[in-house]
């Protein structure tokens with residue numbers, strides 16, 4: 001099981017998390033997020049084994065491409081109401097796309113259909129007050145309604161306390177876990193010990 005640490009921005013903290021070798025690291029380019037990297041963000045050197053994911057909310061393709069090039073991003077996470085056409089345009093530029101869906105009791109699973117051939121991954125997050133970073137898990141039994149065709153990232157309130165429960169999702173096309181506020185000391189600052197604890201628990205999930 002792969003791991004994405006999302007919402008990084010502090011250089012020292014990025015280095016500390018890099019040392020733990022998650023497969024993905026996420027950087028938020030959405031101004032209204034408490035984890036927004038900022039306009040003057042300088043990307044520290046990150047080992048090539050860690051893929052850099054840019055997180056965007058309802059951003060123009062032009063701006064996404066500019067930022068992707070500036071920070072050498074490999075994957076684009078679209079966390080708002082982006083269209084299938086925008087996914088196609090980004091893929092045509094050589095970027096991999098993670099399309100996010102915010103899941104609640106009333107989620108219409110047919111909305112994922114048009115994105116199937118256009119996204120590399122889906123990410124299922126909790127529907128909440130904010131676009132992301134709601135620090136709450138959704139009812140994972142809702143995933144039974146997903147046809148599992150496209151591999152997905154699971155997010156929403158994941159922490160060392162509930163990682164073991166992911167075992168219930170065995171056999172589904174779950175590709176990676178995305179952790180954020182559940183391993184934080186403060187918005188954007190991750191706690192290395194909590195991440196180590198997640199990694200330890202992941203070993204037994206395989």
Ligand SMILES: O=C(O)c1ccccc1NCC(=O)[C@H](O)[C@H](O)COP(=O)(O)O
Nearest residue numbers: 006033132133134135155156157180181
């Ligand atoms: O984290 C944010 O502040 C955020 C704001 C707007 C869009 C996306 C955001 N986060 C992206 C993520 O992939 C988070 O890891 C995901 O929403 C889960 O967060 P959490 O519930 O805190 O674990």
